[in-house]
Amino acid sequence: MTIDVARIRSETPGCSVVAHFNHSSCSLPPLQVTQTITEHLQREALYGPSEMGVAVADDVQATRQAAAQLLNASVEEIALTGSGSQGWGLAFASLPPLREGDRILIGRHEWGGNLSTMHRAAQKAGATVEVVPCRDDGCVSPEALASMLDDRVRLIALTWLPATNGLINPAAEIGRIARSAGVPYFIDAGQALAQVPVDVEAIGCDVLKGAGRKFLRGPRGTALLYVRRAFLKKLETPYLDVLSGPWKNGAPEPRDDARLFETGENSFALQLGLGTAIRYTLAIGVDVIRARINQLARDLRQRLSDIPAVTIHDGGQERSGIVAFTVRGLTPQEVRVSLAAEKINVAAIAAAYTPLDMAARGLTEIVRASVSYFTTEEEIERLVKAIAALAA
Numbered sequence: 001m002t003i004d005v006a007r008i009r010s011e012t013p014g015c016s017v018v019a020h021f022n023h024s025s026c027s028l029p030p031l032q033v034t035q036t037i038t039e040h041l042q043r044e045a046l047y048g049p050s051e052m053g054v055a056v057a058d059d060v061q062a063t064r065q066a067a068a069q070l071l072n073a074s075v076e077e078i079a080l081t082g083s084g085s086q087g088w089g090l091a092f093a094s095l096p097p098l099r100e101g102d103r104i105l106i107g108r109h110e111w112g113g114n115l116s117t118m119h120r121a122a123q124k125a126g127a128t129v130e131v132v133p134c135r136d137d138g139c140v141s142p143e144a145l146a147s148m149l150d151d152r153v154r155l156i157a158l159t160w161l162p163a164t165n166g167l168i169n170p171a172a173e174i175g176r177i178a179r180s181a182g183v184p185y186f187i188d189a190g191q192a193l194a195q196v197p198v199d200v201e202a203i204g205c206d207v208l209k210g211a212g213r214k215f216l217r218g219p220r221g222t223a224l225l226y227v228r229r230a231f232l233k234k235l236e237t238p239y240l241d242v243l244s245g246p247w248k249n250g251a252p253e254p255r256d257d258a259r260l261f262e263t264g265e266n267s268f269a270l271q272l273g274l275g276t277a278i279r280y281t282l283a284i285g286v287d288v289i290r291a292r293i294n295q296l297a298r299d300l301r302q303r304l305s306d307i308p309a310v311t312i313h314d315g316g317q318e319r320s321g322i323v324a325f326t327v328r329g330l331t332p333q334e335v336r337v338s339l340a341a342e343k344i345n346v347a348a349i350a351a352a353y354t355p356l357d358m359a360a361r362g363l364t365e366i367v368r369a370s371v372s373y374f375t376t377e378e379e380i381e382r383l384v385k386a387i388a389a390l391a392a
């Protein structure tokens with residue numbers, strides 16, 4: 001199967017306005033996603049938001065079903081949340097309380113928000129957050145992880161595709177180790193959804209989250225949270241609402257599915273838009289998306305590395321559509337602003353997104369150019385030429 005790039009671009013109004021290399025922050029949505037959202041908002045305005053919420057309950061459930069298909073999960077294992085961090089944070093807060101001497105093992109590329117959450121909880125409890133050493137190529141070392149395990153380890157956390165580094169961590173190898181040790185395993189798949197195939201069964205994770213707005217091309221303010229069915233029983237959320245834990249017969253009755261992590265109040269327009277985005281992705285096929293992104297990112301890396309003033313900062317053997325680099329003599333912000341003036345979108349990302357990995361590599365900020373399956377060779381040419389001109 002191949003991708004009909006021309007059709008997809010004709011369905012993406014933003015393609016005629018910008019050369020977008022910022023899919024890792026937020027991608028450009030297809031028309032169908034925007035239409036789904038605006039049509040629902042119109043219905044709400046005409047007939048009443050509550051009434052229309054009831055009317056589309058099955059369609060919102062279809063979003064969860066599509067998400068389950070995307071992740072090879074069952075629909076009972078899916079929650080729709082407002083952001084990935086919100087879902088991850090709530091799942092973390094629902095773990096049994098940490099005690100003195102407990103250990104959390106993390107990859108060096110952990111998302112900054114998760115890192116802050118774990119550190120604060122560990123500090124309060126007298127527990128530790130320990131970083132698993134990397135292999136020579138900069139990926140988390142499964143062998144090092146295995147050698148660190150003992151009966152005080154309460155959690156293994158991995159950011160699968162880091163925000164500031166094009167490497168892909170060995171999530172399934174780590175999953176095998178976590179499973180055989182019986183340690184909970186959380187994955188931040190913020191950059192992975194719709195970039196690489198995600199199979200939660202093959203990976204063996206207990207919790208996985210990812211954003212709707214990035215490679216999936218869904219709306220901002222949407223995210224997916226997967227919680228393994230058997231693992232759900234071990235979690236106690238710090239709060240309940242009328243959806244997640246309704247009051248019945250004089251006591252709260254928490255849900256026994258992943259919607260335990262949802263609340264009753266939501267933007268149904270956005271959740272429907274997310275469903276459209278997921279189905280759009282599934283219709284193209286994540287395997288072919290992965291192959292095209294890989295080829296485009298490889299091409300971009302190669303062409304950028306031919307510019308003497310450019311340094312590429314991507315580790316790993318297997319790599320994502322994220323290309324991290326710096327340009328000698330220019331700050332990443334200066335590069336971003338100059339390219340934006342030419343209607344080319346890239347991101348300038350500071351160390352706070354992946355503090356440990358950036359510090360380990362002596363980086364304070366990088367330019368991040370990320371490709372999608374509808375990026376073209378012509379756009380890459382334009383970006384490379386613009387950077388070569390800036391560098392000169």
Ligand SMILES: Cc1ncc(COP(=O)(O)O)c(C=O)c1O
Nearest residue numbers: 083084085111163188190191211
């Ligand atoms: C790996 C990773 N995790 C988390 C985030 C933050 O987004 P969210 O809170 O929606 O997951 C990002 C955003 O760039 C990210 O790259």
